[in-house]
Amino acid sequence: MDGYIALYIFMLAAFTGYEVISRVPVILHTPLMSGSNFVHGVVLVGAMVVLGRAETPLEMTIGFFAVLLGAANAAGGYVVTERMLGMFTAGKKKEKGDAK
């Protein structure tokens, strides 16, 4: 890829990331950390491409682990974030627990 185009992408993405979470209430810090953890799970795509082009057994082995780890990052990140955020909605329904 053209180095300068990539540089512009880097720059714009960095500002976007900064802007996107600059006004986040503390209450969402953990879910957001978990959510961003999920988003970088897209490394799975890169790992798939690498394994998909692997030729030698060595490349295939490392590529296999790359996909394995990437998939774990994405799947785990999603489930954990979803569960955390699910609690916030549950929290809105007050008086769910019994107040014996």
Place this chain on the structure above:
Amino acid sequence: MTSPTLVQFAYFAAAVLFILGLKSMSSPLTARRGIVWAGVGMVLATLATFLTPGMHNFALILLAIVIGGGLAWWSGKIVKMTDMPQMVAIYNGMGGGAAAAIAAVEFARGEAHGELSLALAVLGALIGAISFAGSCVAFAKLQGIMNKAFRLPAQNIVNIALATATVVVGLSIVLVATPTPAQVVVFFVLALLLGVVVTLPIGGADMPVVISLFNAFTGLAVGFEGFVLGIPALIIAGIVVGAAGTLLTQLMARAMNRPITNILFTPISGEAQGGAAVEGTMKELSGLDAASLMRFAQKVIIVPGYGMAVAGAQHKVWEMAKLLEEAGVEVKFAIHPVAGRMPGHMNVLLAEAGVPYEQIFDLEEINAEFPLADVALVIGANDVVNPVARTDKSSPIYGMPILDVDKAQNVIVIKRGKGAGYSGIENALFYQDNCRMLYGSAQQAVADVIQNIKTMG
């Protein structure tokens, strides 16, 4: 559409969905929608990748996705809410490991052409490997597999030496352009070792900041490998997370008044140096006394900490709070920005128990109210309510913003034993005249208080 165009379009859509998803996740009202959008983006990108021209090894790819994704999905489903921080740490570490592995394959193939590409591949590999190794250590510590802080002799010198060696070997890879297997292996061993050594001495309240830092690291590593592979979606997602994670890390570090460099290079050690000895005795009280103090108070502020999380006592605590409210007591929850093991950890747990947002307050919002409170109930929190952070210049936590619990009329501290907090610093609060200790796990102690409140009708 031909398949390359389709793939590119799917990646583009995924990048848009990731950004929109993160944006939505930064507001409580839209947060759930946000993760679903990001999830759709991920599925799109993954499916599209199968259509990339020139790919083979599909069976292996599918097998790896099923095993890795399946295990992570399952572990994420069964893990207890209180163990979330270490799960985030370990999933994040895996992402870093994946980025490092991608770089390793690129090195093996000699496919990273040009100095810029090779330099970014090395940088991504370095950061990814550090994040992987460091996150594994963080996971082991939080899970209790590895005990507390472990400090090497001459820690900082070892850190610097290791870091220098890693960078030198990394540079040599960039310069020779076709690295030998030995070079690559040495590079990765050094980078992994660096990740371990840097994380080992870190403990206590610094842990969440480090997890967040590694999260940002993985993002950057993914972004750099995205450049090497020529996939803009990876660059965008990775760098956005890298920037957002860096900001989040700064917010947390600022909340503790500990610059990142201090956290990494002068960790609060087990035997904290400095800090005057504390005079006086700790005074115990019974569950009955605690119950009556709160039952007949006008205003109670509850300060939850890691102890509540460990005991899983959030439901009991909310049950108690509701009983108090029925008796006409005003109950508020005060949350220190770094209470627990992640910022917002306590918010998540209280939300799980059903505590409404309106009753949960940040440090800035609530600190002025402590002098007006009849009772401040501290549940398994220690360093974040230690008044020496305001008063004792020689203390390692001096300058860290704390909840001014000591200014309440009465303070009740629920604590398992008499020991010092995670940082190893004596807490002057416990020796104050207005402070009483209720010993026991948060679960038992609160259950005891609930029983006693009920008998008072």
